[in-house]
Amino acid sequence: MDSSSFTYQVKGRFWIESPQGTFLGIGRVVLLERIREYGSISAAARSMQMSYRQAWELVNSMNQHSQEPLVHSATGGKGGGGASLTLTGEKAITLFWAVKQDFDEFLAKRSETLSL
């Protein structure tokens, strides 16, 4: 192998926790974005091949890890009324992608000075 085969890169993943556990990870953020797009937790779940129960549990977890809920459900319940993001939900999405940008920048920069 030529020496370019031994060029190393730092890779990683991140998530955001509260003292109670995971608050936001990429799957949760994509779910929020789908809820915004579809206006419904069940349609958002379906679009991600996720069960309604799983999506509901993730939404419930995010709401409980925040002072203000991220998702407002008009009626709730299986196949129930619409759902929409609150201002806090919008802020959570923005925060996550801002951290992702900084995280990716850190990984790229740290990869520049990797050598054995």
Add this chain to the structure above:
Amino acid sequence: MDSSSFTYQVKGRFWIESPQGTFLGIGRVVLLERIREYGSISAAARSMQMSYRQAWELVNSMNQHSQEPLVHSATGGKGGGGASLTLTGEKAITLFWAVKQDFDEFLAKRSETLSL
């Protein structure tokens, strides 16, 4: 819940890749340290409740992802002779913990300016 319940932190994990795939992660680095400690791949594997085959595959993978091998096996083969780290193996351990320190610092610093 009081507001300290909504203090968020960025958490994450990282690994080091070559174009061929994973080169170093924390499990591989601990395995290297155990090989240094026990002077044997099989004893190192046992100390981590890892099969010899699994440990050997990880060592083989690390050796192949580097211009110089990280581990030198005196004879090889199951239950065979001793194993020791090469200088490159020592450097890999040092590199990994240096990146870990920078990674942890990034996460702690980025966690200071997280709010919804």
